[in-house]
Amino acid sequence: MSQSEVREEHPIAEPFPIAPGVYAMRGTRGANVGAVVTDEGIILIDTPLIPQEAWKWRDFLQEVSGGKPFLYIINTDHHRGHIVGNMWFDCPVIAHHIAWRYMRGYRDNFKQRVRQLFKKQPEIQAHLQDIRIILPEITFQEKFAVFKGGRQVRVIHVGGHTPATSIVYVPDAKVVFAGDLISLGEHPFMTQATSKAWLDGLTLIRRLHPEVVVPGHGDVGGPEITEPISKYLRYIRSHVRSHLKAGHSKVDTANALAPELLPWFGIPKYRRPKITQQIKQGIGKVYVELEQEMxxxxxxxPREEKSASKEEK
Structure with missing residues (x-):
């Protein structure tokens, strides 16, 4: 199988160990990925979007494990950056039931959108002409545990980023794979978010007392990397609550808060209009969520019911 070099502006990410028998690869185009090597085989946490990165990851894990088989893929979410690379690994997929529901609906338009991401990178696009969506064979609702080769890998549904978001905890290594619950140095995507569940999920990570936390995007760290996004979400909730109490509309609230949030993370000038719209969408989601809570x-x-018909004059 030909494994073309990815263009210089998107270099292939490098795998590295984060604990005994636990590995990560950050900087992939989709999301950070992980793996737990057991005596019986390898358990994967998400898979690389770019084929060349998936092959590099697969070969690396085969080498460090002494050729052990791939046992399972755990998808922490249903988005393309977590699941498209499933097709390069011959093993069953585990994911939350809601992720399965989304994934079973992925058709040709989804695959075309993935290919379009690489329209200026034909050496990547060429290997995405025949995308196969590998659906989860095993789903769960709240928690799930895999016991293999003397190790335990726990999967915990938290929601927050999307209704399907889960985290993965490896107790003997004290490692948490946080998925897109944590994206460092960037404004989070909140189009499917529930801010309260998101904050609860971040609190859960801290209560697990991990030594290593692997975010969905950004550098590996400790539990302290949960704090920037926690602070961001608390700020939005607090200020949206104030705007709701003052009777401000969703649009006015988003317009007022977006300029305050934009400088939180370093954004190149050319991206500011797009990121501003992304922030406003997130504020709008929190507005609707908090309005219902309050x-x-x-x-x-109580919301006033609109009259079904106008009075005749």
Whole structure:
């Protein structure tokens, strides 16, 4: 199989150890990925989007494991950056039931959008002409554990980033793979988000007392890397709550808060208009979420029902 070099502006990511028998590869185009090597074989956490990176990752793991088989893929979410690379590994997939529901709906338009990401990189696009969506064979609702080769790998549904978001905990190594619950140095995508569940998931990571946390995007660190996104979400919730109490609309709230949030992370000038819209979408999601919470608690008056028909004059 030909494994063309990826263009210089998107170099192939490098795998590295993070704990005994636990590995990560960061800087991939999709999301950071991980692996746990057991006496019986290898358990993967997400898979690289770019074929060349998936092949590099596969070959690396075969080498460090002494040729052990791939046992399972755990997908922490249903987005393309986590699941497209499943097709390069011959093993069953584990994911939350909601992720399975999304993934089974991926058809030709989804595959075409993936290919379009690399329209200026034909050496990548050429290997994405026949994308196969490998659906989860094993799904769960709240928690799931894999016991293989003397190791335990726990999968915990947290939601937050999307309804399907899960984290992976390796107790004997004290490692957490946080998926897209943590994206360092960038504004989070919140189009499917629930901010309260997101904050609860970050709190759970801290309560697990890991020594190593692998984010969905960004550098590996410790539990302290949960704090930037926690602070960001708390800021949005606090200020959206104030705007709701003042009777401000969703649009006015987003327009007021977006300029305050934009400088939180270093954004190149040419990306600011697009990122501003992304921030406004996230504020809008939190606005709707908090409005419902506050009405249920009696902090806002019940929504007035609109008349079904206008009175005749």
């Amino acid at each position: 009405r249920q608690k009696g902090e806002l008056p």
